[in-house]
Amino acid sequence: MNKENKVTGSNSLGVVKTQSFSFDSLKLESGEKFGPVSLAYETYGSLNKDKSNAILITHALSGDAHAAGVHEGQDNLGWWDEFIGPAKAFDTDKYFVICSNILGGCKGSTGPSSINPKTGKPYALDFPLVTINDIVNAQKRLVDYLGIEKLLSVVGGSMGGQQVLSWLVNYPKNLRSVVPIATTIKHSPQQIAFNEVGRQAIMADSHWKGGNYYEAQAPSKGLAVARMIGHITYMSDKSMAEKFGRAKKGAGEHFKFTADFEVEGYLRYRGDNFVKRFDANSYLYITKAMDNFDASRGRRFEEVLEGTKVKVLVISFKSDWLYPAYQSKEIVKACKLAGVETTYCEIASTYGHDAFLLEVEEETHLIRHFLKKMLYAYEVTGDYGA
Amino acid sequence: MARKDIQLDHEVILDLIKPQSTVLDLGCGNGDLLYLLIKEKNARAQGIEIDEQAIYKCVAKGLNVFHGDVDSGLAEFKEKSFDYVVLNQSLQQILHVDKVLIDALRVGKKVIVGFPNFAHFRSRLQMFFQGRTPVIGALPYQWYETPNLHFLSISDFKNYCRIKGINIERSVCIGQLRRINFLPNLFAQTGIFLISK
Numbered sequence: 345m346n347k348e349n350k351v352t353g354s355n356s357l358g359v360v361k362t363q364s365f366s367f368d369s370l371k372l373e374s375g376e377k378f379g380p381v382s383l384a385y386e387t388y389g390s391l392n393k394d395k396s397n398a399i400l401i402t403h404a405l406s407g408d409a410h411a412a413g414v415h416e417g418q419d420n421l422g423w424w425d426e427f428i429g430p431a432k433a434f435d436t437d438k439y440f441v442i443c444s445n446i447l448g449g450c451k452g453s454t455g456p457s458s459i460n461p462k463t464g465k466p467y468a469l470d471f472p473l474v475t476i477n478d479i480v481n482a483q484k485r486l487v488d489y490l491g492i493e494k495l496l497s498v499v500g501g502s503m504g505g506q507q508v509l510s511w512l513v514n515y516p517k518n519l520r521s522v523v524p525i526a527t528t529i530k531h532s533p534q535q536i537a538f539n540e541v542g543r544q545a546i547m548a549d550s551h552w553k554g555g556n557y558y559e560a561q562a563p564s565k566g567l568a569v570a571r572m573i574g575h576i577t578y579m580s581d582k583s584m585a586e587k588f589g590r591a592k593k594g595a596g597e598h599f600k601f602t603a604d605f606e607v608e609g610y611l612r613y614r615g616d617n618f619v620k621r622f623d624a625n626s627y628l629y630i631t632k633a634m635d636n637f638d639a640s641r642g643r644r645f646e647e648v649l650e651g652t653k654v655k656v657l658v659i660s661f662k663s664d665w666l667y668p669a670y671q672s673k674e675i676v677k678a679c680k681l682a683g684v685e686t687t688y689c690e691i692a693s694t695y696g697h698d699a700f701l702l703e704v705e706e707e708t709h710l711i712r713h714f715l716k717k718m719l720y721a722y723e724v725t726g727d728y729g730a
Numbered sequence: 731m732a733r734k735d736i737q738l739d740h741e742v743i744l745d746l747i748k749p750q751s752t753v754l755d756l757g758c759g760n761g762d763l764l765y766l767l768i769k770e771k772n773a774r775a776q777g778i779e780i781d782e783q784a785i786y787k788c789v790a791k792g793l794n795v796f797h798g799d800v801d802s803g804l805a806e807f808k809e810k811s812f813d814y815v816v817l818n819q820s821l822q823q824i825l826h827v828d829k830v831l832i833d834a835l836r837v838g839k840k841v842i843v844g845f846p847n848f849a850h851f852r853s854r855l856q857m858f859f860q861g862r863t864p865v866i867g868a869l870p871y872q873w874y875e876t877p878n879l880h881f882l883s884i885s886d887f888k889n890y891c892r893i894k895g896i897n898i899e900r901s902v903c904i905g906q907l908r909r910i911n912f913l914p915n916l917f918a919q920t921g922i923f924l925i926s927k
Contacts, residue, residue, distance in 0.1 A: 709790070
């Protein structure tokens, strides 16, 4: 399959709007009651009469509610625009697609940079240590608010995939299917280690000041370095070699440690851009939530899945070394042992972990047919609650 | 009974499988057999296939399929997870045949095996008169491009089952167009066995 089917104007969603949903409080996994909570969200397509065509998209570490289309007067497409729209993987002529910014984020949902109503100042480190399950519990409140009892599917890659697994474990009765992509039941020491280096880079920045930087300069250098490390782990050796080689940037500054190589320039550019749109404290909280997540809750994952009627499509990528295929196979193995109807595909991509955003053709094929089957099965059986 | 729209080996296998069964197809290829099993036998069917492009074809048919190799994919299932485990035209391409068959008999209540018969008279003639590795209907590959790792005859398989204490519940031997009852090891191109332990 070729990868030339890029986004065109004809099947783009056009202008979309971010909305907000607030509720008084959320009981966190820690037992603490936290609130008020606001979630920024977007929806695409329309909910059908019996509310059976709703799909929740869960975003990755640096994602947000803006998954598709463009905002009024702006031209930046949503982070998964190539997958969401008319005739795309998530065909908005058929499905009602929801995406919300996670709890703890910094793109419109309540997070450490939000104002604490008790103090009138940003929470900073007074923000509670939220978990992936807390993030999902907040999403469940949004889905309830939208009047949807049973989602056709929950789909996401990377940390989005962790949320998908949390949905599968916590709300199987409210789901018909899930699609965890390039994700894991729990982080390996290597994954925790990379996140820890990112956190250390932020906290080592003198501007971080224990998280209380909102009235002064942000720890941009630290956050940029964290992002640079992230980007290295999202690519593969091969995709880096193909993208940059050992090419050097043109003439310019004459400093010994200037960014000579293209790859250096790219990482700096990515790092510098990221700090304009992301909060350093959010980065700390979210990466910690990812590291702490364990969908198996200390048991064997197949025991947790036992008896579920939810259908599963697992996707991994051959060159992904951050969330290697073996971690997806562990999910598949548990599904096998639990007798869950499952499909698994390891796409032969060279893009590394980034592949889940880039392998449009292959993923679209898998997702489109899988969703079609789900919707068809619903129409045939009329089954609301399995 | 012969149906033009269905491959003869698929027709034979469909006859061997009871309706509403659970079936695991090891090396399910494009999923044609799985699709028939669901449509005609109302089976709950699952495939395992190594080829990525074949996975896409299975998914387009709405099938449940695992991307992976048969050699390692079977060990993860519980005992008697399926009524039938099918190895149609995949046995001869598996590295550790013995291990996979033992595992298939563990995971499935019954196992259906279909393989090309190396002792068909035409391959015997090619060997004897031309001194060449046979290329016939059921064994269509040249020696340098064949995916087959093992070359066995219908008699070989019967002998194997006897040595291993495997019950042969039924065997159906076929040519390209019809069933062969007379001297199958000489005249059949494909052997299909329903076995259990």
